[in-house]
Structure formats: C-alpha cells, structure tokens
Amino acid sequence: MMSVLDNAWIIPALPLAGAAVNGIFGRGFSKKTVNAVAVGSTTLAFLSTLALVAEFWKLPETQIPVIRDFFPWMVAGSLRVDFAVQVDQLTIIMLLVVTGVGWLIHIYSTGYMAHEGGYYRFFAYMNLFMFFMLVLVMGASYALLFVGWEGVGLCSYLLIGFFFLKKSASDAGKKAFVVNRVGDFGFLLGLFLMFRTFGTMDIHTVLTKAQTMPVETAGIGTLTAICLFLFVGAAGKSAQVPLYVWLPDAMEGPTPVSALIHAATMVTAGVYMVARSSTLYAHAPIAMETVAVIGCLTAFFAATIGLVQTDIKRVLAYSTVSQLGYMFLACGVGAFSAGIFHLMTHAFFKALLFLAAGSVIHAMGGEQDMRNMGGLRGPIRVTFLTMLAATLAISGCPGFAGFFSKDEILWESFSSPYGNWALWFVGTFTALLTAFYMFRLVFLTFYGTPRYDEHHVHVHESPKSMLIPLVVLALLSLGGGWMAAPALFGGKNYFDDFLSPVFQHAEEIRSQMPAGGSHEMEHLLMAVAITGALIGFLVAWWMYVRSPKTADELEAKMPGPHSVLLHKYYVDELYDAVIVHPMQWISTNILWKGVDAAGIDGLVNGVGKLTRGVGQETRQVQSGNGRSYASLLVAGAAVILVLFLWLGH
Amino acid sequence: MPVASYAVILSAILFGLGALGFVFKRNIITVFMSIELMLNAVNLSFVAFGRLRFLLEGQVFVFFVIVVAAAEAAVGMAIILQVARNRHSLNFERIDLLKQ
Numbered sequence: 001m002m003s004v005l006d007n008a009w010i011i012p013a014l015p016l017a018g019a020a021v022n023g024i025f026g027r028g029f030s031k032k033t034v035n036a037v038a039v040g041s042t043t044l045a046f047l048s049t050l051a052l053v054a055e056f057w058k059l060p061e062t063q064i065p066v067i068r069d070f071f072p073w074m075v076a077g078s079l080r081v082d083f084a085v086q087v088d089q090l091t092i093i094m095l096l097v098v099t100g101v102g103w104l105i106h107i108y109s110t111g112y113m114a115h116e117g118g119y120y121r122f123f124a125y126m127n128l129f130m131f132f133m134l135v136l137v138m139g140a141s142y143a144l145l146f147v148g149w150e151g152v153g154l155c156s157y158l159l160i161g162f163f164f165l166k167k168s169a170s171d172a173g174k175k176a177f178v179v180n181r182v183g184d185f186g187f188l189l190g191l192f193l194m195f196r197t198f199g200t201m202d203i204h205t206v207l208t209k210a211q212t213m214p215v216e217t218a219g220i221g222t223l224t225a226i227c228l229f230l231f232v233g234a235a236g237k238s239a240q241v242p243l244y245v246w247l248p249d250a251m252e253g254p255t256p257v258s259a260l261i262h263a264a265t266m267v268t269a270g271v272y273m274v275a276r277s278s279t280l281y282a283h284a285p286i287a288m289e290t291v292a293v294i295g296c297l298t299a300f301f302a303a304t305i306g307l308v309q310t311d312i313k314r315v316l317a318y319s320t321v322s323q324l325g326y327m328f329l330a331c332g333v334g335a336f337s338a339g340i341f342h343l344m345t346h347a348f349f350k351a352l353l354f355l356a357a358g359s360v361i362h363a364m365g366g367e368q369d370m371r372n373m374g375g376l377r378g379p380i381r382v383t384f385l386t387m388l389a390a391t392l393a394i395s396g397c398p399g400f401a402g403f404f405s406k407d408e409i410l411w412e413s414f415s416s417p418y419g420n421w422a423l424w425f426v427g428t429f430t431a432l433l434t435a436f437y438m439f440r441l442v443f444l445t446f447y448g449t450p451r452y453d454e455h456h457v458h459v460h461e462s463p464k465s466m467l468i469p470l471v472v473l474a475l476l477s478l479g480g481g482w483m484a485a486p487a488l489f490g491g492k493n494y495f496d497d498f499l500s501p502v503f504q505h506a507e508e509i510r511s512q513m514p515a516g517g518s519h520e521m522e523h524l525l526m527a528v529a530i531t532g533a534l535i536g537f538l539v540a541w542w543m544y545v546r547s548p549k550t551a552d553e554l555e556a557k558m559p560g561p562h563s564v565l566l567h568k569y570y571v572d573e574l575y576d577a578v579i580v581h582p583m584q585w586i587s588t589n590i591l592w593k594g595v596d597a598a599g600i601d602g603l604v605n606g607v608g609k610l611t612r613g614v615g616q617e618t619r620q621v622q623s624g625n626g627r628s629y630a631s632l633l634v635a636g637a638a639v640i641l642v643l644f645l646w647l648g649h
Numbered sequence: 650m651p652v653a654s655y656a657v658i659l660s661a662i663l664f665g666l667g668a669l670g671f672v673f674k675r676n677i678i679t680v681f682m683s684i685e686l687m688l689n690a691v692n693l694s695f696v697a698f699g700r701l702r703f704l705l706e707g708q709v710f711v712f713f714v715i716v717v718a719a720a721e722a723a724v725g726m727a728i729i730l731q732v733a734r735n736r737h738s739l740n741f742e743r744i745d746l747l748k749q
Contacts, residue, residue: 624745627672630680634668 004051005059008085009070011052011095012138014045015130022127026120035110038123042106042130046099053092064088064501067140067204074143078199086140086203090502093340094137094272097347101264102130104469108355109256111465112362122162122254129155133265137272142191142201145273149187149237152266153180159261160253172249179246183236190229197222207279211505215283227280227287230273231294238270238324241298245572247321251313255358258313263320263354264347271327271343275336275503282334282506288418292332296413296426299325301569303433307440308565311368312357315441319394320350322430326409329427333419334510335412337499341484342409345401348480349393352473356387359462359470360445364452370444377446379459382467384446386474391442393477395435396533404481406431410529411522417513428529435536443544656697663690677729677741681722688718 004010018041026034059066065088074081106126113122129152136148153176161173191201198206216224234240239247250262261267274281274291281288299322306318323346330339361368363380377384393400396407410431414424452459461467484495500507543550555562564570623629667690670683692711699707733739 626741626744627675631672634672 003055004048005055005066005087006068008052008068008087008138009083011045011048011099012131012134014041014048015127015134017041019124019127019131022120023124026124029120031114031119034120034123038127039103039106039110041127042099042103045130045134046103049095049099052087053096056087056092061501065091065204069140079195079201081141081143081201083144084140084202085138087138088502089499090272090276090340091137093344093499095134097344098130098133098137098265101347101351101473102133102260104472105256105260105264105351105355108259108358108466108469109254111463112256112358113254114463116254118162122159125155125158125162126257126260129159129261129266133269136269140203142194142203142206145203145276146187146191149233149269149273150184152261152269153177153184153237156180156250156261156266159257160250162253162257166252169252172246172252176246176250179243180236183233183243186229186232186236187234190226190233193222193226193229197226203276207277207505210279210283213283215285215509217285220286221284223280224284224286227277227284228290230277230280231270231287231291234270234274234328235294236270237273238267238328239298239321240270240294240325240328241301242571244298244302244321245575248314248317248568251311251317255313255354255361258317259351259354259358262317263350267320267324268327268343268347271324271331271339274328274331275340278331278336278503278506281331282509285418288332288334290332291328292413292418292423295325295328295330295332296423297325298322299329299430300426300433303430303437305565305568306437307433308562310371312360312370312373312441312445313354313368315370315437316350316353316357319353319434319437322434323350323394326406326427326430329413329423330409333413333416333423334506335409335416336503336506337496338405338408338412340499341495342402342405345393345405345477345480348473348476349390349400349402352386352390352470352477353394355466355470355473356383356390359383359466360387362462362466363459365457367452367457370441372452373445373450374448374452375446375450376459380461382461382470386470387446388442389474390477391438393481395438395536396431396529398530399478399481401477401479401481404484407526407529408484411525414525415515415521417510417515424525428525428532431529432532432536435533436540439537439540440544443540447545448548651701653697653701656700657694660690660694660697663687663693675741677732677739677744680741681725681729685718685722688714 018037021037022029022034026037029037056064056066065086067084067086069082069084071083072080073083106123109122109126113119116122132148132151132155134148136145136152139145139148157173157177160176161170163169164173194206195201198209200206210223213223220228236243247262247267251258253262281291302318302321302325306315306322309315309318323342327339327342327346330336330342359380360373360376360383363376363383364373367373389400393402396403410424410427413419413427414421484493543554567573664687667683667685667687670686671680674680674683692714695707695711695714697707699705729739732744736743
C-alpha cells in the first residue's frame with residue numbers, strides 16, 4: 001500500500017484541487033456539485049490525515065520528525081528552499097485540528113450559506129484557505145511556513161470581504177490585510193535575520209543549530225532579536241496588543257468564516273509558530289517575557305471590551321482575542337504544550353460558539369444584536385444546548401475542555417520559572433471576566449422575554465447539516481480536555497507526554513531554572529480560579545436574569561467607564577488620529593500633490609512643454625513666404641562664401 | 650590680367666544680378682529667369698576656370714548643367730502654368746497655401 005507519510009503533499013493538495021475546480025468551473029455548477037467538490041475534498045484531506053496519524057503512530061521515535069522533500073522551490077546562491085513537509089507530534093495535532101474542525105465547518109457551511117449568492121466562490125475560498133493553512137502547519141521551512149502564513153491572510157481578506165458590496169465588509173477586509181502587513185513586516189525581518197545567522201531557513205536545521213548557542217540572559221542578542229521579530233508577526237496574525245484591532249472587524253465575514261479562520265485555525269498560527277520555534281524562544285528569556293506580558297495584557301483588555309459589546313459575534317471576537325492571549329501567556333512562561341492544548345480545546349469550543357451563534361443568527365433571520373433577542377432557549381433547543389456546552393467549556397467549568405487547558409496555563413503562569421503571581425492574578429481575573437461575558441451572552445440570547453418582533457421574525461431551528469457539526473463539536477468541548485486531565489491528580493498528562501519530544505530542548509532549559517509551587521498550591525489556585533468563574537457566572541445571572549434592570553442602572557451610574565469599554569478604549573480612534581490620518585495627509589499633500597502631481601507629472605509635462613515652446617519659437621522661421629526663404633538661402637550662401645575666403649587664407 | 654579673369658568677374662556680376670532678381674522680384678516668371686541667369690553665370694565661371702587651368706572637366710560640366718537646367722525649366726514651367734491657371738496670379742508671394 002502507498003504510504004501517506006511519503007506522499008504527505010496529498011493532504012494540502014486535495015483542498016487545493018477542490019479550490020481550483022470550484023473556483024474555475026464552479027460558476028456553472030449546481031449547489032450540489034459545489035458541495036460535493038468542497039466537502040468531498042476536505043473529507044478526503046481529513047481521512048488522509050487520519051491515515052497519516054495511524055502511520056505516524058507506528059514510527060519509532062528516532063525517525064521523528066519525518067521530513068519529506070518533494071521538489072526544490074527556490075535555489076539562489078546559498079539560499080535553498082525546498083517544498084518539503086515536516087511531520088512531528090506538533091504537526092499531527094495541528095493537522096487534526098485544521099482538517100477535523102475545517103471539515104465540520106465545511107459541512108455546516110453547506111447549510112448556512114444555502115441562501116447566499118456567490119456560493120461557489122465561498123467554497124473555493126474556503127478550500128484555498130484549507131490548502132494554505134495545511135502548508136503553514138506542514139512546511140519544513142520557515143519560508144514555506146511564510147507562504148502558508150501569507151496565503152491564509154489572503155483568504156482571510158477575501159472571506160472577510162465576501163459580501164463586498166457592503167462597504168463595511170470590504171473596509172474590514174482591507175483593515176485586516178493592512179494590519180497584518182505590519183506584523184508580516186516584523187516576521188520578514190525575523191526571517192532575514194535568521195537566514196543571516198543560520199544560513200538556512202529550514203526549521204529543523206535552525207532549531208538544531210540554535211541548541212548549541214548560549215542562552216541570552218544578559219541582554220538582547222541575535223536570537224532574542226529573531227524571536228521578537230517573529231513575535232511581531234505572530235501578534236499581527238494572532239491579534240495581540242497592539243495589532244488586535246482587525247479581528248473584531250473581521251466579523252463582517254460570513255459566520256462559518258469567523259469560526260474557521262478567525263477562531264479555530266488561522267489566528268492560532270502565531271501560537272503555532274511560537275511553539276514551533278520553542279527552542280529559539282527558550283534561548284531568549286527577554287522574548288519569552290515579552291510574549292507572556294503581551295499575551296496576558298491582551299487577554300485582560302479584550303475581555304474587558306467583551307463585557308459591554310452588544311453584537312453577538314463581536315463578543316465572541318473579543319473573547320477569541322482574549323483566549324489567544326492565554327495561549328501566548330502559556331508559551332511565554334515556557335508551557336508550550338499547555339499553549340497548544342488550549343489552542344486545540346479553544347478550536348473546539350470557539351468554533352462551536354461561532355457556529356452556534358451563526359445558528360442563532362440564522363434562526364433570527366440575520367439579526368446579530370443581542371438586545372433584540374432573548375427567550376430563544378425554547379424555539380432553538382439544540383443550538384441552545386450546544387452553545388451552553390461551549391460556554392461552560394470556555395468559562396472553565398470543571399470537567400469541560402476549557403477548564404483543563406486554562407487551569408494548566410494559569411498554574412504554569414504562577415509556578416513556571418518565567419512566571420510570577422502578577423501574570424497569574426491577571427489571568428485568573430480574566431477568567432472571571434470570561435465567565436461573566438459568556439454567560440451574559442447566553443442569558444441575553446436565550447433567557448428572559450423575547451425582545452424581537454414575534455410577528456415578523458419567524459424563529460426556526462437550523463437544518464441538520466448545521467446541527468450535526470454543532471453536536472460533534474459540543475461532544476469535543478465536553479470531552480476534549482480529558483486527554484490532559486489525570487495530571488490534576490498527579491497522574492499522566494497524555495497530551496503533554498505526546499508533545500514533549502517537540503519541546504524537549506526548551507523544557508531542558510526551563511528545568512534548570514528554579515521553579516516554585518507544589519501540588520497543594522496547584523489545587524488551591526485551581527479552587528480560586530473556579531471560584532472566580534463562579535463569581536462571573538453569578539454576577540451575570542444576577543444582572544441579566546434575576547434583575548435585568550441592574551445592567552442598565554449600572555450603565556447609567558457609570559457612563560464614563562461604560563462608554564470607554566463600549567468604544568474599545570478608543571484604540572481605533574487613536575490609531576485613526578495617530579496613524580491613519582497623518583498617513584492620509586502625507587499621501588494627499590506630499591506624495592500625491594507634491595511628488596506625483598508636481599514632481600513626476602511636472603517632469604513629464606515639462607519635457608512636453610519645452611518641446612512645444614521651442615517649436616513655437618522656431619516655426620516663425622518657416623514663414624511660408626518664398627522670398628524670405630530665398631533671402632535666407634542667398635544670405636547663407638554668402639556667409640559660407642565669406643567664411644571660405646576668410647579661412648582659406 | 651588673363652582674359653579668363655574678365656569672364657570670372659562677368660560671371661560674378663551676372664550671378665549677383667540673378668540673386669538680386671531671385672530675392673526681390675515678385676513675378677514668378679522673373680524669379681524663374683533669375684534662377685536661369687544664376688545657372689548660366691555658374692556655367693560661365695566653369696568655362697572660364699577650365700580655360701584658365703587648361704582642364705577639360707570645366708567645359709564638360711557645363712553640358713550637364715545645361716541638361717539639368719533644361720529639364721528643370723520644363724518641369725518648372727509646367728508647374729508655373731498650373732499655378733497660373735489655378736490661382737489667376739503670377740505673384741510669388743501669394744502662393745502660400747501650405748502655410749494656411
């Protein structure tokens with residue numbers, strides 16, 4: 001039988017083929033054909049991933065990572081980039097998340113997008129996205145990773161602006177693209193510096209070479225600089241402070257896009273990249289600290305903004321930013337596998353939250369404002385139950401997926417040699433906020449009395465194609481955490497064990513540092529975190545179920561803080577004033593009117609004017625008067641004659 | 650002073666007259682005649698210099714000039730005839746259609 005491992009290119013190639021078929025011929029296809037191509041190719045990709053995992057399982061440890069070189073892509077001087085894939089434990093996890101969740105969301109989309117125009121276009125973009133995301137996680141070189149990185153950015157742009165006739169949607173697409181460009185600039189600088197330092201961009205070679213370099217405790221050395229540059233890229237792609245502003249606006253895209261790209265997969269690429277480079281980061285403690293602090297700050301700020309948003313998808317968007325902050329916090333304190341674990345559980349429950357929100361929006365006929373919902377728990381029971389499961393998971397209810405991953409992160413942020421109590425405190429407080437805003441969302445949407453016009457809005461449960469993915473994801477949100485569960489009771493953390501070879505070197509460096517904390521301490525902190533989540537839940541319940549007026553009263557009492565949060569700390573306004581407007585002014589007054597109109601046009605037009613002017617003057621000589629010609633002729637001849645006579649002597 | 654020198658001086662005078670006529674006359678036929686006059690002045694100087702230096706080329710060249718002048722006169726007269734027919738005028742200065 002053919003080995004999938006030796007033909008690993010097939011996994012990204014399948015969605016690419018799907019995208020090509022749908023993108024080129026899809027216009028004439030019926031919806032059924034488009035579905036068959038799009039969902040079929042992702043199903044095959046998922047199945048090949050499963051086959052790959054089965055083969056990978058049997059491999060002896062010495063053969064990992066598996067690197068398969070298919071063809072040289074760029075050869076220029078000492079630079080050589082091959083189209084090569086690398087399969088190790090981290091790749092396996094990412095592959096399963098991307099193809100698994102991607103497959104479910106494709107199925108969901110066939111129901112959700114059924115009434116939208118541009119059906120084939122949507123699925124072509126989605127498949128293209130899958131292709132780039134798979135290149136990103138499988139690439140054996142940072143250059144190839146960057147190809148995937150840019151490709152998913154492109155698909156993100158295309159899908160955010162999917163309803164391109166709507167100005168806000170196309171603006172949001174552009175915003176995402178431009179903000180990501182800022183991050184990618186940092187990423188590129190990191191890649192250049194890396195190439196200069198190691199002479200290659202091959203991930204395995206770079207990391208192996210880095211292992212022999214000293215740990216840069218004293219100050220900013222080359223590795224620290226590389227790590228910081230790479231993190232700028234990660235902050236752009238994964239929406240961290242200060243580059244997070246594009247993600248909330250990205251909600252203009254169709255909901256399955258928000259679920260797949262802006263929650264489960266693409267935005268976690270930054271976390272993946274940092275975890276992939278764990279060896280580099282372990283040698284750069286300053287970069288680690290930066291990652292941890294930025295992650296922690298992002299988690300907190302995004303959560304506070306999420307408290308007051310009224311658009312159901314925007315709450316989830318800020319929640320995503322906040323959870324991504326947690327993942328970076330984990331990476332920053334050296335708990336890379338905890339970060340990846342949270343990435344995985346987050347992919348389950350956040351994809352579920354978005355899909356369930358999509359189901360709510362579908363049921364409400366396009367309404368997204370939670371103030372116009374309420375009491376939906378009865379009419380759309382399945383959606384409600386799955387959403388509840390996801391909410392319990394994200395708020396850290398014991399037993400659900402998010403509990404285990406978040407708890408591990410909080411514990412590591414306290415006990416790790418890189419961590420401290422401040423990181424833990426902010427993280428735990430954010431967990432409280434998370435529980436509050438998520439239950440606020442659930443209560444506003446599903447509890448209380450209906451606030452929509454019941455005569456006009458016909459609330460209906462979504463079709464099966466949408467509900468089945470919801471249920472599958474709900475089961476994963478429920479059970480996905482148990483892979484790492486026994487660790488709590490002093491047992492084996494299967495997830496950690498599985499990933500440990502990837503982070504082995506980083507872990508070695510970390511274990512040489514003094515660490516604090518005991519099992520009793522861990523249980524105590526866990527109790528604090530659970531209490532925090534419970535408080536968040538109770539406050540939400542009090543404010544939105546028990547006495548719904550409290551929220552409005554509180555809002556009236558504190559108009560200042562409320563409007564600051566509602567306007568997202570005026571960060572967009574600040575960027576507008578500090579960056580966008582000066583940029584526009586410079587573009588208009590200097591670049592356009594100065595350089596282009598006066599300089600370049602002036603030069604071109606000036607040459608034309610000069611030629612015309614000279615012509616205007618000299619044409620006077622050609623009077624058309626025969627006698628003046630004759631006079632000139634004779635005069636000229638006379639001059640020549642005189643010259644000859646004069647020079648002849 | 651050799652006889653040929655007088656011929657050269659005569660040729661210069663004739664050429665000068667022709668040039669003046671060419672420049673100052675308005676009647677197109679007079680202008681044409683002035684050109685012929687200049688040509689013949691040149692012919693005269695050819696012959697004179699040939700005689701002066703005992704070379705045959707000067708004499709032979711005159712024949713070429715006469716032939717060309719004859720051809721030019723035929724073409725030129727034909728053009729003048731057409732212009733006169735079309736514009737009912739022989740005024741050199743009024744033939745300025747290209748300028749307008």
